[in-house]
Amino acid sequence: MKYFNCFYPKNGNLSRLLGIRKGYNSRAQLIKKITGNMSGKHVIDIGCGDGSLLVDIIQGTPSTVTLIDSSERFLQIARENESLQVLNPTYICTNGFHYKWKNPSLVLMIGVLDYSQNWINDLNDLLVQEFSGKLIFSLPVKDNWSFRFIIRRLWLRLWGIKLQSCTYSDLNKLMHQVEVKFLAVRCEYDWIINVEDIY
Ligand SMILES: C[S@@+](CC[C@H](N)C(=O)[O-])C[C@H]1O[C@@H](n2cnc3c(N)ncnc32)[C@H](O)[C@@H]1O
Numbered sequence: 013m014k015y016f017n018c019f020y021p022k023n024g025n026l027s028r029l030l031g032i033r034k035g036y037n038s039r040a041q042l043i044k045k046i047t048g049n050m051s052g053k054h055v056i057d058i059g060c061g062d063g064s065l066l067v068d069i070i071q072g073t074p075s076t077v078t079l080i081d082s083s084e085r086f087l088q089i090a091r092e093n094e095s096l097q098v099l100n101p102t103y104i105c106t107n108g109f110h111y112k113w114k115n116p117s118l119v120l121m122i123g124v125l126d127y128s129q130n131w132i133n134d135l136n137d138l139l140v141q142e143f144s145g146k147l148i149f150s151l152p153v154k155d156n157w158s159f160r161f162i163i164r165r166l167w168l169r170l171w172g173i174k175l176q177s178c179t180y181s182d183l184n185k186l187m188h189q190v191e192v193k194f195l196a197v198r199c200e201y202d203w204i205i206n207v208e209d210i211y
Contacts, residue, residue, distance in 0.1 A: 035200040039150065042199045043122065044069040046148055046206055053117035053145075056080065058108035058138075059124030063090035063101075066120070070099070077101040078116075080108045109134040113141060121149040127168070131176045132186045139190050139207075147207040152177040156201055178203070 043065075051072030060066060060079040077099040081087050087103045090096055104111070108124065121138075125131035131151065138147075152161070154177040168175050178186070180196065183203060187194050195206045 035202065038200050039122075039202055039204065040065060040068045042197060042204050043120070043148060043150075044071065046197075046204065047071070047118060047120070047146070050074040050118060054078075054115065056111075056113060056116045056119045058111065058119065058121040060090055061086050061123070063093045063096045065122055066099075067093065067095045074099065074118075078104060080104045080106060080111055082107050109137045111138075113143065115143055115145075117145040119143075119145065119147040121147070123150055125149060125151055126176055127173055128176060129174065132189060136190050139192060144209050149205050149207075150202045151183070151205065152202055153198060154179045154182065158201075161201060 047069055049072040050070060053074045054076045055074040056078045057066050058080045060081050063079060079087065079090055079101045082105065084105050087105050091103060125134060128134045152175060165175050183196055192207050196203045
């Protein structure tokens with residue numbers, strides 16, 4: 013599998029220069045608003061990367077924090093992140109789409125489906141599991157013709173990765189297949205999608 017880590021953080025400055033990470037702050041603020049206080053919750057961050065997003069949005073003290081990434085290199089960077097250590101996380105290196113969870117209250121999957129080759133199938137793999145919490149994931153919006161977005165697409169293409177993206181109507185249609193209710197809020201370049209109570 014090919015991942016985003018082909019350019020980040022190894023080429024973090026280059027990706028920043030190309031504007032690939034632009035929109036990060038507004039996205040983090042919106043996610044923070046949706047997640048709310050995490051005290052007492054069982055939090056799973058699928059595709060946690062270096063863990064910096066979780067650090068930026070954390071509010072309160074979760075009961076448990078599980079950080080999952082398919083890249084050992086990213087998990088190693090997360091392990092070295094001192095702001096994360098206070099949360100006493102469990103680190104798991106695996107394909108997050110096949111992760112069998114045990115009743116989490118909050119699952120985050122931010123910036124992960126962007127690089128999947130068929131995001132709805134991958135999401136479906138997760139959603140066959142029962143849970144009564146909140147799943148928050150993101151997907152790039154399709155009708156984005158900004159220079160930065162086009163550069164991002166081209167850049168990923170260079171690495172053989174087709175960036176996933178969707179319009180609101182695509183989202184509606186595809187989410188109908190997985191039979192869950194969702195709420196999608198657009199923030200600059202991404203949809204932030206909130207799914208609650210899967211069964
Ligand atoms: C763009 S980064 C996002 C990091 C973090 N969630 C954020 O928003 O800053 C995507 C991360 O997802 C991980 N990833 C991609 N596919 C994955 C999969 N199937 N299972 C677990 N992690 C995955 C990559 O290794 C990378 O660390």
